[in-house]
Amino acid sequence: MRIAVLGTGAVGLTLAGGLAGAGHQVRVGTRDVVESAEREDVAGWLVGHPDIPLSPLDEAAAWAQVVVNATNGSASLLALEAAGEPNLAGKVLIDVANPLDFSGGFPPTLLVCDIDSLGEQVQRRFPDARVVKTLNTMNASIMVDPTSVADGEHTVFLSGDDAAAKAVVQGLLEDLGWTDILDLGDITTARGPEMVLPLWVRTFGALGTPEFQLRIAR
Amino acid sequence: MRIAVLGTGAVGLTLAGGLAGAGHQVRVGTRDVVESAEREDVAGWLVGHPDIPLSPLDEAAAWAQVVVNATNGSASLLALEAAGEPNLAGKVLIDVANPLDFSGGFPPTLLVCDIDSLGEQVQRRFPDARVVKTLNTMNASIMVDPTSVADGEHTVFLSGDDAAAKAVVQGLLEDLGWTDILDLGDITTARGPEMVLPLWVRTFGALGTPEFQLRIAR
Numbered sequence: 001m002r003i004a005v006l007g008t009g010a011v012g013l014t015l016a017g018g019l020a021g022a023g024h025q026v027r028v029g030t031r032d033v034v035e036s037a038e039r040e041d042v043a044g045w046l047v048g049h050p051d052i053p054l055s056p057l058d059e060a061a062a063w064a065q066v067v068v069n070a071t072n073g074s075a076s077l078l079a080l081e082a083a084g085e086p087n088l089a090g091k092v093l094i095d096v097a098n099p100l101d102f103s104g105g106f107p108p109t110l111l112v113c114d115i116d117s118l119g120e121q122v123q124r125r126f127p128d129a130r131v132v133k134t135l136n137t138m139n140a141s142i143m144v145d146p147t148s149v150a151d152g153e154h155t156v157f158l159s160g161d162d163a164a165a166k167a168v169v170q171g172l173l174e175d176l177g178w179t180d181i182l183d184l185g186d187i188t189t190a191r192g193p194e195m196v197l198p199l200w201v202r203t204f205g206a207l208g209t210p211e212f213q214l215r216i217a218r
Numbered sequence: 219m220r221i222a223v224l225g226t227g228a229v230g231l232t233l234a235g236g237l238a239g240a241g242h243q244v245r246v247g248t249r250d251v252v253e254s255a256e257r258e259d260v261a262g263w264l265v266g267h268p269d270i271p272l273s274p275l276d277e278a279a280a281w282a283q284v285v286v287n288a289t290n291g292s293a294s295l296l297a298l299e300a301a302g303e304p305n306l307a308g309k310v311l312i313d314v315a316n317p318l319d320f321s322g323g324f325p326p327t328l329l330v331c332d333i334d335s336l337g338e339q340v341q342r343r344f345p346d347a348r349v350v351k352t353l354n355t356m357n358a359s360i361m362v363d364p365t366s367v368a369d370g371e372h373t374v375f376l377s378g379d380d381a382a383a384k385a386v387v388q389g390l391l392e393d394l395g396w397t398d399i400l401d402l403g404d405i406t407t408a409r410g411p412e413m414v415l416p417l418w419v420r421t422f423g424a425l426g427t428p429e430f431q432l433r434i435a436r
Contacts, residue, residue, distance in 0.1 A: 192417030199410030
């Protein structure tokens, strides 16, 4: 599939590389191609991924069949505006972002919590996109290499209103090696996985490593 | 040890039975002994547990070495007031309650979230109690029989400011069969496990059973 990964942070680059490695055509969308390409981490990554171009957000989204929101959760709605509502219409929009507020220092709090979620905000703002929340409960390296932790015996969640869109995302997750994929229900269920972040942060502190993941033992 | 379990709901009765079964002396604390004893579920349970008396909240707490808050999270502070601050002073106070608000129907929201937690509220209100948050992420039956799910391969969390109190609670959890006990840190880390409840509720909906538990796969 043609997949636009929006965002040049660790999550965006890691997902882009993983999805390309699974055989998909991938572009990375960014607000400013020149500025991003000059960043040391991005420049090094581009050398290792010559088949994945950087594109402006709107061009990447217009080209893609599937769009991944891997931008900073506090700026995701603005980034998706820049990608362009018509370029998202009818498309599967995978939201992996977390609406974290670091303004009070560490640990972060949530910008939206319990009676709403970023996944719902994205769906409301872009009603013609087919939003699926997933992958937001883990470190980026695990998203594209689930067997790196506990032989892959952990759980990734799906939330979204569009069953066909969730089926597409399930297929992409299976391409990445996922086996325990739990469909929680409609997009309001994104509140659950988003509210896991405070536990994630404390578990990271307790273990001293981000190399862990949630499993729904059953 | 002498353990007072405050609360006659499913969580309280299940924990009381489990702790007694592990060899501890247990009393169940309730606001109104006569009224509770006349409830059908409690009456039946008492027949099966002749060694566990019902006691008024303050008498149970005064007698105990360890107090368990298994009351409804929306009423826990009031129940602990009734147990009496002097009766809690210096004691390990295990808080297993969740501050759920069902006033808007199902699914419930959290009465306190992200910038505070019920565990912290209890510790602030009873500064001489040694509060440990634990066991709040699962169905009651699993609390006292962890091997009933996935051969016990799942995680129970500890949060609290008092290391010695956490060691006591760790011992009690081991008595109940727990092997994966993760100390998250001070009582503010209770925000993490308390904020898991929205995911728990949606997972319950998706699986159609409460017989599951979180594991930190690592």
